[in-house]
Amino acid sequence: MLNPLQPLFTDDWSIDRDSGVPAYEQIAERLVDLIESRRLVIGDRLPAERDLATWVGVSRMTARAALGTLAQRGMLERDVGRGTFVSRAKIEHDLARFAGFTEMARREGLSPKARIRAINEVPAPDLVARSLQIAAGDPAYRIERLRLADDEPLTLEDSWVPVALFPGLLDHDLRGSLYALMRDVYLRPPVRAVERLEPTLADPHQAQALGVAPGAPLMLITRVAFGADETPVEFARDRHRGDRSRFVVEASTPIP
Amino acid sequence: MLNPLQPLFTDDWSIDRDSGVPAYEQIAERLVDLIESRRLVIGDRLPAERDLATWVGVSRMTARAALGTLAQRGMLERDVGRGTFVSRAKIEHDLARFAGFTEMARREGLSPKARIRAINEVPAPDLVARSLQIAAGDPAYRIERLRLADDEPLTLEDSWVPVALFPGLLDHDLRGSLYALMRDVYLRPPVRAVERLEPTLADPHQAQALGVAPGAPLMLITRVAFGADETPVEFARDRHRGDRSRFVVEASTPIP
Numbered sequence: 297m298l299n300p301l302q303p304l305f306t307d308d309w310s311i312d313r314d315s316g317v318p319a320y321e322q323i324a325e326r327l328v329d330l331i332e333s334r335r336l337v338i339g340d341r342l343p344a345e346r347d348l349a350t351w352v353g354v355s356r357m358t359a360r361a362a363l364g365t366l367a368q369r370g371m372l373e374r375d376v377g378r379g380t381f382v383s384r385a386k387i388e389h390d391l392a393r394f395a396g397f398t399e400m401a402r403r404e405g406l407s408p409k410a411r412i413r414a415i416n417e418v419p420a421p422d423l424v425a426r427s428l429q430i431a432a433g434d435p436a437y438r439i440e441r442l443r444l445a446d447d448e449p450l451t452l453e454d455s456w457v458p459v460a461l462f463p464g465l466l467d468h469d470l471r472g473s474l475y476a477l478m479r480d481v482y483l484r485p486p487v488r489a490v491e492r493l494e495p496t497l498a499d500p501h502q503a504q505a506l507g508v509a510p511g512a513p514l515m516l517i518t519r520v521a522f523g524a525d526e527t528p529v530e531f532a533r534d535r536h537r538g539d540r541s542r543f544v545v546e547a548s549t550p551i552p
Numbered sequence: 553m554l555n556p557l558q559p560l561f562t563d564d565w566s567i568d569r570d571s572g573v574p575a576y577e578q579i580a581e582r583l584v585d586l587i588e589s590r591r592l593v594i595g596d597r598l599p600a601e602r603d604l605a606t607w608v609g610v611s612r613m614t615a616r617a618a619l620g621t622l623a624q625r626g627m628l629e630r631d632v633g634r635g636t637f638v639s640r641a642k643i644e645h646d647l648a649r650f651a652g653f654t655e656m657a658r659r660e661g662l663s664p665k666a667r668i669r670a671i672n673e674v675p676a677p678d679l680v681a682r683s684l685q686i687a688a689g690d691p692a693y694r695i696e697r698l699r700l701a702d703d704e705p706l707t708l709e710d711s712w713v714p715v716a717l718f719p720g721l722l723d724h725d726l727r728g729s730l731y732a733l734m735r736d737v738y739l740r741p742p743v744r745a746v747e748r749l750e751p752t753l754a755d756p757h758q759a760q761a762l763g764v765a766p767g768a769p770l771m772l773i774t775r776v777a778f779g780a781d782e783t784p785v786e787f788a789r790d791r792h793r794g795d796r797s798r799f800v801v802e803a804s805t806p807i808p
Contacts, residue, residue, distance in 0.1 A: 316670050317696075318757050325677070333678035369752055369772075386750070391647065394803030414572050421581070422589035488804045494642070495751030495769035495794040496625055501574055513751035513769055538751040545801055547650030548744045 301343050304330055305351045319354050323362035331371060331382055342372060342380040368513070370539025386542040387445070394489045394521075397443040397451060398473035406445035410471045413440040413452075413505070417459060417466065424456045427520050427531040435459040437466055439474065442505055449506050450540055455532040462529075478529060486521035486529050493517055493543065496535070506537050513538035557599050560586055561607045575610050579618035587627060587638055598628060598636040624769070626795025639795075643701070647801040650745045650777075653699040653707060654729035662701035666727045669696040669708075669761070673715060673722065680712045683776050683787040691715040693722055695730065698761055705762050706796055711788040718785075734785060742777035742785050749773055749799060752791070762793050769794035 311322050330336040342363065343351070349359035363380055366372045373383045387404055401408035420428060420436040428436065436456045443451040455474060457465060462482050470477075479485035496516040503510040514535045521530040567578050586592040598619065599607070605615035619636055622628040629639045643660055657664035676684060676692040684692065692712045699707040711730060713721060718738050726733075735741035752772040759766040770791045777786040 315672065321755070321757065329678045329680075333682065335678075365755060369750070388748075391749075391801045392803055394805045416571070422585045422591075426589065486805070488802070490800065490802050492644075493647075493749060493771070493799040493801070494625070494797075495771045497753075497767075497769050499577070499621060501577065511753075511767060513753050515749070515751045541750075543749040544746065545647045545749070546744070546746050547648055549650045549742070 299343060299347060302347075302351055304335060305343075305348065311352055311354070319352075320358045320361035320365065323348070323352060323354070323359065324365045327362065327366055328371065336382050338382050338384055340382045341378075342382070344379065368539075370537075383539075386540055387450070389536075389541060389543045391491065391543050391545040394486070394491075396473050396475040397453065398476065401443075401445045404445070407447075408473075409444040409447065410453075411442040411444065412470055413442055415439050415466050415470060420456065420458075424531050428456065428458050428528045430458050430460070437462065439466075439470060441470070448540070450537055452502055452505055452535040453532060454534070455530055457530055458528075461527065474530075478523075484523045484527075484529055487524050489519050489521040491517050491519045495538070498535075502535055506535070508537055508539065515541060515543065555599060555603060558603075558607055560591060561599075561604065567608055567610070575608075576614045576617035576621065579604070579608060579610070579615065580621045583618065583622055584627065592638050594638050594640050596638045597634075598638070600635065624795075626793075642796055642798040643706070645792075645797060645799045647747065647799050650742070650747075652729050652731040653709065654732065657699075657701045660701070663703075664729075665700040665703065666709075667698040667700065668726055669698055671695050671722050671726060676712065676714075680787050684712065684714050684784045686714050686716070693718065695722075695726060697726070704796070706793055708758055708761055708791040709788060710790070711786055713786055714784075717783065730786075734779075740779045740783075740785055743780050745775050745777040747773050747775045751794070754791075758791055762791070764793055764795065771797060771799065 309326055311319050345356050345359045345363065349356045363372060367374055370386060371383055372380050374380050389400060398408045416438045417435055418438055419433040420430055422432050424436060425432040425434060436458055439455045441453045442449055443453055461484060462478065468477050468481065475486055494516045496514050498506060498508055498510055498512045498514050500510045503512060515538055517534045517536065519532045520528050523529045565582055567575050601612050601615045601619065605612045619628060623630055626642060627639055628636050630636050645656060654664045672694045673691055674694050675689040676686055678688050680692060681688040681690060692714055695711045697709045698705055699709055717740060718734065724733050724737065731742055750772045752770050754762060754764055754766055754768045754770050756766045759768060771794055773790045773792065775788045776784050779785045
């Protein structure tokens with residue numbers, strides 16, 4: 297019986313041996329095309345490595361490398377014993393509209409949750425103090441939380457908040473929106489933020505919390521959030537799972 | 553003789569054994585603080601693993617893990633036989649001001665260069681065609697270049713351009729700014745772009761081109777650029793070295 301997926305890899309496509317692009321990368325690109333054009337959809341089972349290898353005329357190792365590349369990027373999920381499947385789409389974060397995790401999750405129709413990993417009052421280290429425009433050693437609350445959407449861990453948050461502006465913050469329920477507390481209890485909502493994005497790798501500690509493999513790609517976002525009077529209200533280092541998150545921005549250039 | 557760096561790790565700082573944060577992570581954070589507050593500056597040699605371990609009271613393996621974490625993030629550079637040094641700062645890309653590599657590099661005072669890896673005229677695959685708003689299979693130029701700043705490889709660019717809008721593009725010198733060609737030769741400068749950022753890992757092929765280790769963190773930016781009449785002029789997938797690049801954005805929120 298012909299596998300219904302076979303034509304996708306044999307009929308209107310083939311590997312270009314002269315292009316200089318490695319075969320596994322060409323196969324991975326073909327798979328991306330099939331997924332993004334919805335010819336393969338969420339939950340679809342991919343062909344087995346040996347079938348894919350036979351259809352496109354490569355070694356099984358090459359077929360495995362193509363699937364592995366996309367699994368690493370979060371487009372495919374492997375389920376041992378069952379096969380490889382097309383993953384859910386990544387959650388898109390709009391970088392222009394600044395929002396906390398709670399609001400972001402609600403926008404996406406997901407149910408947000410926070411699991412507290414550590415809350416402490418500590419002297420602000422140099423970098424944190426400079427970012428918050430307080431003196432080094434001034435008291436700061438450090439709030440480390442794991443954020444989940446529909447019970448799936450997505451982000452490790454490490455937030456620093458000046459005690460002077462938010463006295464008693466740790467007495468409140470911190471399993472919800474920190475920004476809502478700032479707004480509703482302290483009347484100091486963050487209204488603006490500067491964010492710096494860097495790709496990084498999950499260390500074993502972070503990997504375990506987020507449910508990914510050590511060395512998996514994470515998006516590290518370092519943020520300073522400001523209140524309406526331009527006072528810094530938060531310094532944060534958030535680590536987002538790269539296999540589940542993507543960040544969108546629109547940029548324009550003045551015509552020169 | 554007392555090592556002049558020792559006081560930085562013993563006098564006004566020590567590991568907090570009760571915090572639940574692993575020791576290597578606390579040491580790494582201390583190092584970040586010292587670098588970002590300029591008490592350690594570019595080119596400074598870090599203490600040897602065994603000295604650092606002794607000063608802060610951890611195993612040599614823990615000290616190595618702390619240095620390794622920061623080397624991976626690009627803050628430290630290892631030079632076999634010479635030691636570990638504080639790296640140059642990452643290049644900051646402003647996400648709001650859309651610019652090609654050439655303009656970005658010049659802004660940073662760096663000398664831009666392009667090394668061509670492949671240029672081809674090919675039928676546009678599905679995803680590319682949809683992004684460029686042309687029919688699948690319509691001809692597109694695919695331009696793969698390695699971009700360098702001050703002779704250091706920084707970005708792998710994979711750009712797709714519709715042939716219909718830019719006929720003969722490949723006859724021009726593509727070692728400079730593609731956007732300048734679009735503007736000056738075809739009078740179709742890109743004026744706006746939508747970019748999607750994802751952290752990813754360098755595959756062996758990409759790693760070799762960029763001069764990083766396989767599995768090193770990269771920032772994958774998928775971009776669609778538009779001309780003044782809103783016609784898509786480019787679809788691109790750029791991979792930036794994570795140890796040398798950081799992306800900055802300012803976000804605001806309307807007060808609810």
